[in-house]
Amino acid sequence: MSISRIRKEVDAALRAFVDGQRPALLSISPDLAPMLAALDALLAGGKRLRPAFCYWGWQAAGGQEPREGIVTAAASLELLQASALVHDDVMDSSDTRRGQPSAHRRFESLAVQEGRPGAAAPFGEGAAILLGDLCLAWSSEMYEASGLDAARIADGRAVYNLMRTEVMSGQYLDLLEGVRGTGTVDAALRVVEFKSAKYTIERPLHLGSALAGGSTEVTGALRAYGRPLGIAFQLRDDVLGVFGDPAETGKPAGDDLREGKRTVLVAQTVARASAAQAEVIDRLLGDPGLDAAGVAELRGIIVDTGGLAACEAMIGRYAEEAAEALRTAPITGEARIALEDLAVAATTRQA
């Protein structure tokens, strides 16, 4: 089974679930149509990474056909992610997501259409908070209704629960680090571990293995591959957030710099900066009005200090650690090939 085939099946499962909710929501009121439209727009994009790792974790652990149940359970992770993205965009006041207006901006437009531009900001934010809540509720609803064996669903639920607690905790630690601004590589890595590494790769693999009744050995090997790969994935994200091509990432150039994200890349830069460079970082990083010249200046410092090189070296080391764990993992051959491909995609991607 190819990676792209699974992706299509995940897309179909998501569509089927949302289409199943549509009449129920619209029977409460046709005025709920904008909630569905915002969700449709969000789900039109995305790499479906978490479902992919969940599926291949299941396959790696010897999960048996038919695939329908595991594809549905795996696809539910995309609704969890949709919830996180919508709420994240509210917290960060982001204008765009996946190349489209963010959910709260969409709802703001609705208030303007209703002739209430003055109420647009609180309405947009409130509606987006509710959309994120709905996605979070629906993710567990979809998971529980996946049709997999009840005992397996229960085994997987423990992982699912942990993953939710971890990602929300990681996001809180991220906000806290933004306030504290300790700015150390260690503090940034702690956020990466819970907000991204476990959530995006390690736990989806773990969940897939649990849903297949995978042995402790298989689950352990998958997690040993997933954790460093998850860190490498997030470090690549940090690099793309500063140097990525807007046409590929769907986000304005240098958006992470404007937001002042305290990433590992920034921490590596700060750790190497001269007093003069540190002063520039302090002045420009997190300036919402940062222009192209400011972005270029910060990029220059990230390169000149060796911050970028240090981050790329970390990506290489973590990716190698993941590859090594994969080589010795007691898993199916088909899964090994898919997980190798996913590892390359996660760490060398352009978006």
Added chain:
Amino acid sequence: MSISRIRKEVDAALRAFVDGQRPALLSISPDLAPMLAALDALLAGGKRLRPAFCYWGWQAAGGQEPREGIVTAAASLELLQASALVHDDVMDSSDTRRGQPSAHRRFESLAVQEGRPGAAAPFGEGAAILLGDLCLAWSSEMYEASGLDAARIADGRAVYNLMRTEVMSGQYLDLLEGVRGTGTVDAALRVVEFKSAKYTIERPLHLGSALAGGSTEVTGALRAYGRPLGIAFQLRDDVLGVFGDPAETGKPAGDDLREGKRTVLVAQTVARASAAQAEVIDRLLGDPGLDAAGVAELRGIIVDTGGLAACEAMIGRYAEEAAEALRTAPITGEARIALEDLAVAATTRQA
């Protein structure tokens, strides 16, 4: 079994669940302690109405001892409610909840303690969004781990899912009505139905009955009692939001007027207002700086127009409809007595 005894058991179940999560959260990072402190403060208050109706729905439908499973499942509704309250307070920018600072205000104080007053507002809001997300995730985690029979949990899950979708939909319609301001009694009642009536009383009863394997007749009778009682409950809430004693409600006097809530009480008033009265309502309702004199002026109009009397008459009619449904419901005698008491408490309360 008395109402107060069940309440104590629900409190104990909540404490046990949160205490079970505490070490897991703190092992991610001790910096997560403020999340737990904010949740503890929130759960210290509250009437536990939803768990009570869920428990008595179970009892009414012939649920058998031991009670532990149903108490845990019922108590999980309090975490769902905690999520709704925390997010509601963000959306409404409310300063207080249950007589304490609201969650986002607590987190704002934390940012100030960290020496970052300028970052307090976005940090407070972001952290509160995450706390609400965590409560929502934990509510389903607690429900699924209640220990009730798996088939019953699955039956109840369908009700639980519906209830979540309904309350989030009702909250969205509430925001939309705030923007549209049609201001009609019908529009306000539609919000009441989904945001409050079903969520607070009808669905918790429905859930309890489903968890006991209640017959269609019992479930139907409980819902016939719950729906009008839920509307009466919310209309009482509307009246308390304008005329309630701050010492009892834990909210500043006239808070709903300052927020500009488009309640049934307000709609009944607007429908009866003279041109001069309508002009005053238009000018004062929703003014965040509304002072005591303004509150008094609006209260006077609500009384003088007969808006208050109309709302009280509706409360009486809906409460009577609920009482009538209860009289003929095919349920246990013990539950009938408890549900009579709960109906009186829900509609004649001071807070």
